[in-house]
Amino acid sequence: MHELSIANRIVELVTEHLREAGAARATAITLRIGTLSCVHEDALRFSFDLVREGTPLAAAELRVVTVPVAIWCEACGREVVLPGIQKFACPDCGTPSGDIRAGRELDLESIELAAASHSGEILQ
Numbered sequence: 001m002h003e004l005s006i007a008n009r010i011v012e013l014v015t016e017h018l019r020e021a022g023a024a025r026a027t028a029i030t031l032r033i034g035t036l037s038c039v040h041e042d043a044l045r046f047s048f049d050l051v052r053e054g055t056p057l058a059a060a061e062l063r064v065v066t067v068p069v070a071i072w073c074e075a076c077g078r079e080v081v082l083p084g085i086q087k088f089a090c091p092d093c094g095t096p097s098g099d100i101r102a103g104r105e106l107d108l109e110s111i112e113l114a115a116a117s118h119s120g121e122i123l124q
């Protein structure tokens with residue numbers, strides 16, 4: 001299952017980031033997923049729930065930002081967002097274009113951390 005390996009990678013990346021930041025856990029994670037990335041949000045959420053148990057991400061809220069496909073239209077001279085992925089043509093003038101500028105993203109956009117625990121310092 002494709003999404004399971006992605007979920008595992010997210011847990012790895014975030015855990016690494018938490019360690020570097022000295023934070024105990026993440027409270028929220030935001031992902032940017034392009035319409036063309038072949039990642040199904042429901043499947044990813046399901047996988048994420050499976051793999052994050054017992055990790056510092058166990059209670060983190062998973063936010064997903066869906067990125068629509070954008071192509072470069074030569075005729076209009078600008079980037080245009082497609083209403084769907086059936087037809088790679090400019091929705092304004094109809095010029096076909098395979099110059100994809102957005103929609104393939106699979107990015108970890110942000111991680112919200114719980115305040116780092118300072119109990120070790122207080123005890124000393």
Ligand SMILES: [Zn+2]
Nearest residue numbers: 073076090093
């Ligand atoms: Zn156009």
